[in-house]
Amino acid sequence: MLQLPHQPLQVAAVPPQRAPAREDQAGPWHSEAVCRRDEAGLFFAPSKEPTAARLSREESAKRxxxxxxxxxxxxEHALMQPEPYGVWGGLTAAERRVALARRRRRDVELKTSGATDRIAG
Structure with missing residues (x-):
């Protein structure tokens, strides 16, 4: 039996994950995320994904x-970054864009109504 010299096992480098915008004192929020145990492919679209497949995949990710x-x-992380791709916190990229637009509108309305109250008061 031929014996080969022992070579140390080489481990491929894993790219670091994107860090969240904030960390709680108990540790980063993402360490408790359920999706860490699922395939990333469920949360991010492959190129040229058909619409029906995308909708089905996004619903599975939302579950x-x-x-x-x-x-x-x-x-909140995905809205504050803002994350341009994937399902984050139960929202697709398109749904996050809508949520951000609503927040901006609400903030403008609050500022406007606050200025009007000061002028009228």
Whole structure:
């Protein structure tokens, strides 16, 4: 039997994950994310994905998000970054754009009504 010299096992470098915008004192919110145990392909679209397949995949991802204990933190992270791709905190990229537009509109309305109250008062 031929014996080969022992070579140390080489481990491929894993690219670092994108860090969240904030970390709680108990540790980063994403360490508790349910999606860490699922395939990333569920949360991010492959190129040239057909619409029906995309909608089905996004619904599956949202079901994972719905049972996640850090869904709100994940969603806020995705809105504050803003994350341009994937399902984060139960929202697709398109849904996050709508949510951000609503927040901007609400902020403008609040500023406008606050200025009007000061002038009238």
């Amino acid at each position: 994972v998000c719905a049972r996640c204990p850090v869904m709100v933190e994940c969603r």
